[in-house]
Amino acid sequence: MARFNLGITDVRKITGALTEKGYPDFAGYALMSLKLSLEKIISNHGFKESGAMVSRIYSDDNFTDSLIDELSVETTEMFRDPSMWRLLRERIFPGIFGTGDKIKFWLPGSVSSEDLVSLIILLKESDLTTRSAIILTSLSGKSLDNIASGVFRSSKMEVSEANYTKFQGKGELSEYMVKEGGKFFWNKNLFSEVTFSLGKSHLEASATCVNCIIFRDKMIYMNLTLSNKMLDVICRSLSGGGYFIIGSGESLTHTLFDKHFSQVDQNEKIYQKIR
Amino acid sequence: MYKAIIIGGSAGSFQVVTRILSSLHKDFPLPVLLSLHRLKHIRSGFVEALSLKSSIPVKEPGDKDHIRPGIAYLAPSNYHMLIELGSRFALSTAAPVNHSRPSIDLSFFSAAQAYREKLIGIILSGANRDGAQGLERVASLGGKTIVQDPDECQVPVMPKESLKLTGVDHILNSSQIIEFLKKINRNALD
Incomplete structure (x- = not known):
């Protein structure tokens, strides 16, 4: 199935709504990255079109906070570079x-x-x-x-350990973590x-x-x-x-x-x- | 006339890309955007390897760098390479797509939006489905689409996945792709 394609005007409507809710920065975000992340989020949330998301931004502060988290798209790793x-x-x-x-x-x-x-x-x-x-x-x-x-996603473990070795850390990355309920956490x-x-x-x-x-x-x-x-x-x-x-x-x-x-x-x- | 060429490739594409770059005229009139899967932890070496035989300069763009004609731009390791409106690059550390960063799909999506019918999208040999949705977007926004003939590919999965989604304009072997690009050059110079 072809992926959802969001128009530039729709992106502007969403950043406009975020500005009105007190988050002005997104209006100054680079357009393509923003568009691609919004398309992904719209698909993940099962919205049929951008208008539904705009209404939700106005009516639901928890959703908006969570959207800000999702929009901050970076995924990095321990000791990147x-x-x-x-x-x-x-x-x-x-x-x-x-x-x-x-x-x-x-x-x-x-x-x-x-x-x-x-x-x-x-x-x-x-x-x-x-x-x-x-x-x-x-x-x-x-x-x-x-x-x-302090939660640490185990999917990032391998690359993070490889980076830590290249960084020439003094011990093992795992020494800084505990495992609780199947998840890894950094020592508090x-x-x-x-x-x-x-x-x-x-x-x-x-x-x-x-x-x-x-x-x-x-x-x-x-x-x-x-x-x-x-x-x-x-x-x-x-x-x-x-x-x-x-x-x-x-x-x-x-x-x-x-x-x-x-x-x-x-x-x-x-x-x-x-x- | 066309404004840019974008090429996506993975396993088995290196030699084809090298051949293409070595056969372009040194005054090639368009930017060549290369979204190729590469090792995440090795930041240097790939540009140098591609530069050896290329007749046009090969560069890894920095974020917000201007896109210039006659230069091949290689997506840097561990970033997605996007095309912004206004002929600039934008890099991204968004989650890998199909386990890949750079992702061919994301480069193609943004290039399709930025250049629309003035873009040529080419999918070469590769082992996963990255690029298939991207090429579909190029087609749906009016761009020209080409896949490397799966019979010639070292690893035909990527072109085959693209053919499932898109009724492409051309299925070409690497010599024909080169001929196609040379023709663009001649037309632009005429």
């Missing part, structure tokens, strides 16, 4: 932790736990946990609950230094004087206008010399903020804010 995590451990952390101050991390727009837990494990294995504070923000309560519950004590925070827009700055912002594979879902607004927030939240990490397929080249950052390494997308 292991060489980037190695670079953090070997070149970046010795510098930022060198001063003795507590170091602040921010993960805006999170929908899953992989980057968070990768960071936590990296800090733990470097004996830096108590010298760090991590803030994680998300647009969806459902996403936040999922992340905080891993989250002791994490503050979870819910907001309706990525543009609500949640932190100031941040030393390192991890925002990987998020701007790929935004158009240039929203990306630039987000980068403005990020620029203002970062301390001078702070680090900004994006996905391997992303760059600042097309944005207005290229001149505010220098790329630390040719192969990895780790940027440093120019003082």
